[in-house]
Amino acid sequence: MNPEVHHSKVISHVFFTGSAKQGTAGPPIGLIDIGESEIAYLFRVSLPGIHKNPNKIKCEIQREGRVCIQGVVPEIAIPSDSSGCLYRMQVQQLCPPGPFSITFNLPGQVDPRLFSPKFRPDGIFEVVVVKLGVRVPAS
Numbered sequence: 001m002n003p004e005v006h007h008s009k010v011i012s013h014v015f016f017t018g019s020a021k022q023g024t025a026g027p028p029i030g031l032i033d034i035g036e037s038e039i040a041y042l043f044r045v046s047l048p049g050i051h052k053n054p055n056k057i058k059c060e061i062q063r064e065g066r067v068c069i070q071g072v073v074p075e076i077a078i079p080s081d082s083s084g085c086l087y088r089m090q091v092q093q094l095c096p097p098g099p100f101s102i103t104f105n106l107p108g109q110v111d112p113r114l115f116s117p118k119f120r121p122d123g124i125f126e127v128v129v130v131k132l133g134v135r136v137p138a139s
Contacts, residue, residue, distance in 0.1 A: 028046060028048075028095070029046060029047060029048060029050075029073065029095040029100060029102075030045065030046060030047075030100070030102045031045070031046040032044070032045050032046075032102070032104055034104075034106065034107070036107060038134070039130060039131060039134045039135075039136060039137075040128050040129060040130045040131060040134075041065075041106045041107065041108075041110065041128070041129050041131065042126070042127070042128050043067065043104075043106065043126075043127050043129075044124050044125070044126045044127075045069060045102060045124070045125045045126075046123060046124060046125075047069075047071070047119075047123055047124070047125045048095070048123040049073060049074060049095075049123065050071060050073065050074070050119075050123065050125075056071050056072050056074075057069065057070070057071040057119075057125065058070045058071065059117055059125075059127065061110060061112040061115055061127075061129055062112060063109055063110065063111075063112055063132065064105075064109055065105050065106035065107065065108055065109055065110050066103065066104075066105050066106075067102075067103065067104055067105070067106060067127075068101065068102070068103045069101070069102045069103075069125070070099070070100070070101045070102075071099070071100060072097075072098065072099050072100070073095050073096065073097045073098055073099075073100060074097060075097040106129070108131060108132070109131065109132035109133075110129045110130060110131055110132055111129070111130050111131070111132050111134075112129070114129065114130035114136070115127055115128065115129035115130070116128045116129075
């Protein structure tokens with residue numbers, strides 16, 4: 001296949017069904033889910049491609065419930081075949097490499113000292129943070 005051939009309708013050959021049909025193509029960065037229990041908030045942030053390098057992520061949680069996540073989307077090498085052929089992307093739907101910042105507010109105040117972050121293997125950054133003034137039961 002000649003890499004110089006330009007196909008303007010490449011994207012028209014991508015089809016989605018089920019829950020994939022409801023979203024957009026490509027794994028978006030920064031989609032957020034927020035949950036609440038009696039004692040804590042749970043938030044999940046989509047950070048595809050970053051879970052392999054969690055040291056590059058900074059998560060700051062403030063008492064009033066403001067969350068700021070900063071990091072860098074890494075440069076991803078595009079593989080070439082054994083002939084040394086270089087690929088030029090014709091469809092670009094993944095987040096471009098470089099620094100990012102995601103800021104959002106939780107529904108209430110929290111104790112920023114009491115949070116538990118976890119990077120899941122599927123690229124989801126998941127954090128549980130205790131509400132302010134709530135007594136955490138001893139386990």
